[in-house]
Amino acid sequence: MKNQPIFVQSKRKYLFLADQKGLTILNPIIEQAIINNDSFEVVFLGKQKEFLHTDIAHWLSQQKMGTYLYVCLPWKELHPIKLKIEEVGFSEEEYQWFGHGDKSKNVFCCRCHEITEVANGEVEINCQYCHLLLEVSDHYSALRHAYLGYVAKL
Amino acid sequence: MTYIDNLEQFPYPFKGNMYRYSNNSIPLDVPKSVDITSNYEEEIKLKRQLLRDHPKRCFQSLSHTLKAQWEILALVMNHLVNYYPDKFSLTKTNTLWTFRNLILNETQQFIYGDESTLLQQPLDFIGRHVQEDLILMSERDGNLYLDAGQLCFPANWSLAFDLGMSFREIHYPIPGFKEEKLDDRILNFLLRLEAGNPWGRNNWSLMAGNRLDTSLETFDDWGKGRKQVTAENAGDLVHLRVEVQTLFRLSRSNGILFTIHTHLLPLRKLAEKRAWLEQFYHILQELPPYIVDYKGLSLFKDVVIDYLKVQLEKEDAS
Amino acid sequence: MKEHTIPVFIKSIEKLTPQVKQFTLSPINMTKLPPFSGGSHIITYIAGENGFITRAYSLTNLPDQTDSYQIAIRLSENSNGGSKYWHESIKMGDFLKISYPKNHFPLSFKAKHHVFYAAGIGITPFLSMMAELRERKTTFELHYASKSEDLCSFYSLIKENFADETTFYFSNRHNKLSNETLLDHRIGTHVYFCGPESFISSFRNEAERLGYPKSSIHFEHFAVSFSKNNKAFQVKLTTGSSISVSKDQTLLEALLINGINAPYSCRVGRCGTCEVKVIEGEIEHNDTFLTEDQKNGHECMLTCVSRAKSEKLVIQLN
Known part of the structure; x- marks a missing residue:
């Protein structure tokens, strides 16, 4: 995957899913959405990650076509979340993912x-x-x- | 036990004095996915033994492929009874099919489309009656994926690792393949393959030894043969390995059946045909390093060239 | 490439609406026709005065029904021979040749939900696609626009089988299908459009405006656009020969009639097999294969659907 998140224009809504460190990496994109007056949601992934997985899947599955997702999490947590995201129906063209930390x-x-x-x-x-x-x-x-x-x- | 083709049956693969990777496919005059040779019984025995001892190495499938597997079973059975009516028979009473293999004296009854009536998955079942390895490529969202296969005689690759991969991903390690855009061109060719219009092609390599089961899983064992080639033993030890491949679009599932029939010929036999000997000598000499490397010839190519040269000189002298 | 075809005869003809006839085709030599995947079409070849009249039609019967095929043809006011011939000259018992089933409008594999948008006779490819999804137990919906209930092909069949999934829109009842429904589809939805050019482009543009990825948008023009405005033109080949293309002919038809071995496959401007190089002249591109950049470059064209904007073209066959 790309090292730097890239802002993808003209989506009806943007989603951001990240932990503390991930949010700082995604911040330029979030700012871009704010400048453009685009609709967006941010979900912050704290410590109790296991518990939150079903909630995240539910949140993602409620989204409409035209939505674009950015994910940034520690490398070790990224893979299971990616499987969830794709199972819900996001295709490679509908999300970008980034990892941080030990790989x-x-x-x-x-x-x-x-x-x-x-x-x-x-x-x-x-x-x-x-x-x-x-x-x-x-x-x-x-x-x-x-x-x-x-x-x-x- | 040896599984060697005689000279007349051997599908000699070369056309000119030079070899490069290319999409060398041609339309099949006879739409036939399988071929029965004189080694049939030996090779089926070996196949079934490998499937019994190493099931995960030799058969893999994704759960969504069952329908396409039935389609392959029907296609291969139809070819067997149409082209070898004295060796196979098939009777259908509604969905109850009775398949007979008269060479092995085996009969199997099953309900077409009902997996519980076969001991194996449909692709695994029918593969046990043919010498070919059978691969299913599914077309999914404009790309082709290796989604099921029965593979007993691979040329140094792993079905278990490649399962579920796209055509481009599978061929990623081939040097020069991507750079020359061959992957895109062959993929586009395959995506345009149509039902009723099958194609065929050949592939080749050199093999130190006479094993058909040169899987990646056992490379640490058979690969050692590459270090044992000498000018003295090359004629018997080294074999030209040719894969006769066919490609059939499956009209119902929109997948592609890819069949591979592997033939081996020791260099000593090859050298009996002057035209082949001469041409193969030129091809090996001219072969660029990236192909030599990928085909695994680096360790013994020079020795083989020496061997072929000596044979040529011998013939010139006599 | 010489394509294998299947000889069939017209088993029955049924009038579905005042403008649409359904033809049932049964095999002559075989007992069964090949099963097909949802969205497949065939090419029909009918011997006419100036060679074969060839047209692509979606198969409207169930994919596993193999004793006969069905196609539905709407009499087009602009017809240059295709639908007119089918409606006025074809009789029960007539012989013709058809291609094996081809699928250039396949269902997405990864989609979580499928939504079909049909206008008029554009319904035809969706019938087999819906049948296949029903079998796969995947969710789908159909939005089907027609002038009135009387002019709505397959109305009762759809009511009977897909009532829960279908919304009809009849313009005589001022119930218009609008592209606003695209706002409501959940993530993972794939949309499919089939109907007149204006209908498809309105839905495509709206879906792209909303941010649908291109790979989630599928569409098929139900007929090659033969307008009354088509003009005759001259084509020169780089090999020297000159060919006239009449206003009622495609470039591909003209090439084939003149004995030129031009490649082709789908004949609906989708697969790209018939692409040729354009050395000189401007092109009116009617295909859905080339990218916008390629179209604007005027250096290549698909002979099956595209024409000359200028009076003369110079092309090169590969």
Whole structure:
């Protein structure tokens, strides 16, 4: 995803979903909506996140076509929220997402299909299940939410 | 056990003295998705063994694909009974179908459209009666996705990883593919594929060993063969691996059936045909590094070229 | 590309309204016709004085009904032969050829809710789409505008099967369908428009103004716009030959009649298969495939629906 949020013009309403840090990142966009006199809503995601997930899904599903959503959350919390957003019906063209903080990566073991979570930037890792030495690739599967790990040494 | 084609059956894939990635598809004169060769029984046995021992590696499907899977089952069964009436039969009494495989002496009755009447999902069932690997690409919102497949003989890729991916995502690792806009061109070609007008193409690679099941999952095992090639053993160890592929638009689900029939030929046999030997020697010599690399030939290409050169000289001498 | 076709005969003709006739087509050689996906159409080929009259019509029967196909044709005042021929000359028992089903107006897969907007005979593609959604258990609604109940094709069929989902708008009762209903659709809705050009553009523009993403907006022109204002023009090919296109012909038809192997597929300006390069001349673009930039560039055109603005064109076939 883009590193900087981009303001998408001519939507009938804008939504912002973020935590404290996320709001500061989205702030330029919120200001733009205010300047344009666009209709918008902000939902602040505090500490009790698990509890709020159903409420968020409900809030999102009540929206009408023509709505545009910005999400900015810690990387670790972003993925489950994205699944919710898409399940409700927002398409890639109807929202932008951004993460902040520590980022990790899932690696799909080419031999045993299990997933090992590693810090972003690792190049070679051992599969935590079958212990094969894997070379982390940039080939990504959205379904597995993981990058493919190839045999590192023959 | 070996699964080797003889020279006359082998679908030699090359046309000129040079090879590049391209959409080399051609319309099929005969609309036939499957082919029965003399290795039928051996290969079906191997397929079923792999499916039993490694079900997740060899079969994957998303839940929305059942309807398209039935459509594939019907299409493949119709081809089997139309093109091989002495080997297969199919009788339909309303929705009750009776399918007979006379080669293996097997009979299966089922209600068309009712998964509970088959032991496997429809695609998994029919795939156990053909030598081809069968892949379903669904068309969803203007793009194609690999949404189901039975894959026992992959050329170094993982069905379990690629499941649910778009055509572009699947081919992302191929060097030069995106840069030359081949992904877009082939995707557009596939999206325009129409029912009643199937296409076919060939793909090739070189393989150190004679395994059909060269899955990514077992690469740590069979990939080692690439280090063992010498000028002495190349003729028997190294095989030209050719995939005969067909593409059928499924009219009901609007998906695409992609079939892959894999053939292997040891270089020693290839070298028996002077024209093939000469052409393949030129192709390998000229092959650009990005293709050599992606096809996994870097470790043994030079040895193979040496081998082919010696064979050419031998023939010239005699 | 030579397209495979299916020979059929006219099994029955039914008058649906004073202007619309429904034709039932049954197969000659096969016992079954291919099933199709919601939104599919066929091309009909009827031998006429100047070669084949070819037209695209949506299939209006159920997707799994394979003993026959149905199409509904409205007699157009501007008809240059297509609908006029069908209405006045076609009789029961006549033979013709049709294409396999094609779908250039498929249902969205990811949509959470589908809304169809039809004006007049624009209802035809939606019948099979609604049947498919009913089977998938996905929600949908239909907004259907017509002059009056008497002139409303498929009125009783829709009342019977889709009463809860449908709102009729009859202009003789001053009940006009307005694009304001676009304001009410929930997130995840996909909208589909079919009817005259002015109807489609009014709904498209409003949906875009409200911020609907382009990929959630689908539309199909129910007929290639043959207006009385069409003019004849000359086309020169870069290969040297010169061809006259009469006011009643498409450029594609003229090319094919003159024995030029021009590519084509959908014939409704949607798939892009028939795209050719334009070397000289200005184009009246009638397709929905090229982007606005491409249209303004006058460097390419689709031969199946687009014409010359100038008197002469120079084109290059790939």
